[in-house]
Amino acid sequence: MGDMEEMMKISLPKGTKDILPEEMKKWNYVERAFSTALRNAGYGEIRIPVFEYTELFNRGVGDTTDIVQKEMYTFTDKGNRSLTLRPEGTAGVVRSYIDKGMSSMPQPVKLFYNITAYRYENVQKGRYREFNQLGAEVFGVEKPNADIEIISVLGIFFTSIGIGNLSLELNSIGCKTCRPTYNEKLKEYYKDKIDGMCDDCKRRYETNPLRLIDCKKENCKAASKDVPYITDNLCEECSVHFAGVKNGLNKMDIKYTVNKGIVRGLDYYTKTVFEFVSENVGTQGTICGGGRYDGLVEALGGKDVPGIGFSMGTERLLMEMDSRGIGFGEERRPEIYFVTIGDNAYAYARKLSCALRRAGIYTEMDLLGRSVKAQMKDANRKNALYTVVIGEDEISQNKAVITIMDTGDKREVSLDSIYKRIIEKKV
Ligand code: HAM
Numbered sequence: 143m144g145d146m147e148e149m150m151k152i153s154l155p156k157g158t159k160d161i162l163p164e165e166m167k168k169w170n171y172v173e174r175a176f177s178t179a180l181r182n183a184g185y186g187e188i189r190i191p192v193f194e195y196t197e198l199f200n201r202g203v204g205d206t207t208d209i210v211q212k213e214m215y216t217f218t219d220k221g222n223r224s225l226t227l228r229p230e231g232t233a234g235v236v237r238s239y240i241d242k243g244m245s246s247m248p249q250p251v252k253l254f255y256n257i258t259a260y261r262y263e264n265v266q267k268g269r270y271r272e273f274n275q276l277g278a279e280v281f282g283v284e285k286p287n288a289d290i291e292i293i294s295v296l297g298i299f300f301t302s303i304g305i306g307n308l309s310l311e312l313n314s315i316g317c318k319t320c321r322p323t324y325n326e327k328l329k330e331y332y333k334d335k336i337d338g339m340c341d342d343c344k345r346r347y348e349t350n351p352l353r354l355i356d357c358k359k360e361n362c363k364a365a366s367k368d369v370p371y372i373t374d375n376l377c378e379e380c381s382v383h384f385a386g387v388k389n390g391l392n393k394m395d396i397k398y399t400v401n402k403g404i405v406r407g408l409d410y411y412t413k414t415v416f417e418f419v420s421e422n423v424g425t426q427g428t429i430c431g432g433g434r435y436d437g438l439v440e441a442l443g444g445k446d447v448p449g450i451g452f453s454m455g456t457e458r459l460l461m462e463m464d465s466r467g468i469g470f471g472e473e474r475r476p477e478i479y480f481v482t483i484g485d486n487a488y489a490y491a492r493k494l495s496c497a498l499r500r501a502g503i504y505t506e507m508d509l510l511g512r513s514v515k516a517q518m519k520d521a522n523r524k525n526a527l528y529t530v531v532i533g534e535d536e537i538s539q540n541k542a543v544i545t546i547m548d549t550g551d552k553r554e555v556s557l558d559s560i561y562k563r564i565i566e567k568k569v
Contacts, residue, residue: 157263157271168460171470172303173256176276179299180254183291185278188253190234196224202233202442204409206349208342213261227260231453232410232435233442235279240444249282249447256456268423268458277432277453281439284448286386289414289434292452294394296418296430303459304468308418308429311401312391313373314384315352317412318437320377325351327370335365356405371402383413410435414450422465423458430454476506478564479526481517483533491532494561501565521547528569530560544569 154160161169177187196216203209215227228234235253238244244251259275278295280288293310300306316324328351332339336347339354339362346353355366376384391398398416406415415433423429432452439447463470478498480491491507498505506524508517514531521529529545536542542557546569555563563569 155271157265159270159272167473168463168470169456172456172459172463173276175302176256176299177254179295179302180278182298183252183295185252185254185295188235188238188255190228190231190238190255190257192258193225193227194234194237196226198233198237198442199226199229202236202410202438203229204350206346206353207407207409209261209407213263215260215262228257229261230259230408231255231257231275231277232279232408232438232451235451236435236438236442236444236449239279239281239439239447239449240442244281245439245445245447250288251281252278253280254278268455268461270457274456275453276456276459277451279449279451281447281449283450284436286383286390286414288448288450289387290390290394292432292450293391293396293398293416296452297396300418303463305420305459305462305466308420308462310396310398310416310418311404312387312398312414312416313401313404314376314380314387314413315405315411315415315433316372316376316380320375320380321352321372324370324372324375327375328352328354331369332365339365350409352405353407355403356407372405373400373402380413387414406431406433410438410441412436416452418454420462423461429458429462473525474504476504476521476524476526477528478503478505478560479517479521479524479529480505480507481514481521481529481531482507483514483531486534486537487532490537491530497561498564503564528564532557 196214199214200210205211209229214229217225219225235255239251254277256276257274258272260272262271263269265271278292280292297306300308315321329347332347332351332354336344340357340359343354343357343362352372354362355369355371357363357366388398388400404415404417411433413434413436416431417428418430419427420429421427430452431454432450434448434450436448438449439445480495482488482491495505495507506521506526508520512520518529526547529547530542532542536557540557541554542560544553544555544560544563545551546553553569
């Protein structure tokens with residue numbers, strides 16, 4: 143059997159993981175806090191499909207990006223359609239906004255999501271092939287109000303899970319008015335440097351010169367030393383918008399630094415971009431990334447509606463919390479553990495457990511036919527508040543002893559009063 147098991151063992155695909163119940167408690171804690179922070183600001187939850195037509199990401203995320211060029215899980219289905227596992231959430235949410243006619247609903251439309259995403263990446267600390275994103279998108283707001291709101295909601299969320307002091311880095315990367323002129327300026331700057339830069343940069347030089355600034359390779363970083371930044375080359379409209387965002391954040395006492403080097407890795411961004419960073423989450427350090435995408439809805443076939451949003455890797459949030467030693471809320475204790483002796487008592491306790499669980503009480507009992515001693519040990523290990531031992535005598539005499547586990551105090555009560563006592567918390 144041992145050999146057979148060895149032979150049959152199938153391992154986890156690289157870059158994926160199982161999340162077991164102990165770990166899942168942390169996930170639930172963070173996901174609940176996120177949902178609370180977003181709902182308190184008037185955002186509604188949206189679910190989108192795991193796969194979409196490949197075309198959506200080619201056009202949405204942008205076919206010059208690393209994501210589209212190298213990282214997508216694309217396959218042909220049995221009907222010969224090209225489908226792709228979502229590498230992020232924004233494109234799908236925008237597709238749904240258009241598809242479901244959300245532009246005719248009262249604006250702004252404010253949505254949040256909790257999704258898995260898929261990128262064929264080099265796996266390392268904080269970087270996986272299947273990962274999770276908590277994110278939000280706001281449609282229909284041109285003014286800096288939306289930029290300020292989402293950043294402040296993020297601040298509330300981070301504070302609620304104990305990591306309120308992450309660094310916020312902010313930039314503006316222009317729009318369709320100022321970007322083309324700036325791109326020309328960039329190409330001029332890199333003209334005699336590009337030969338010494340990496341192959342990716344050579345490609346970007348032609349397709350998306352803004353990304354040259356972002357390359358992490360040493361040679362390329364050196365070449366970008368005196369690069370002109372878009373932040374200093376914004377058109378009037380973008381400058382006014384950026385000033386409005388900074389002013390709004392200042393008035394709310396939200397700390398940020400302008401980082402002119404932030405250009406983001408997705409093509410749809412215009413004007414405001416931002417990242418929340420920490421040194422605890424591996425090479426990249428970015429916990430949350432986001433920005434404005436005023437041309438995306440239109441580019442994907444919808445009306446000319448502005449948008450802005452963010453998303454963050456849940457794994458990276460949890461890493462940040464773990465590395466700071468932050469707790470994940472109170473451990474849930476079973477309110478009652480039934481220790482049983484014999485089949486009759488077991489059947490009785492099982493019915494009672496069911497009734498208590500139905501009433502919302504966390505109730506435990508044995509499933510393995512264990513001895514009384516082993517059941518008691520289990521009740522201790524699970525940190526139950528009360529235990530009740532039920533055997534033949536207890537049933538025939540309608541009485542039972544409740545032990546208050548924290549103090550060891552014991553109380554004799556009638557068996558049929560237990561339900562009422564537990565529900566009314568009068569033990
Ligand atoms: P992104 O910067 O590609 O932006 O990803 C956002 C966050 O997802 C990252 O900051 C990181 O925490 C997490 N993340 C990305 N890739 C991985 C990975 N391979 N493993 C673990 N975590 C990862 C977006 O996805 C945009 N859709 C954000 C946005 C929404 N912009 C506007 N609206």
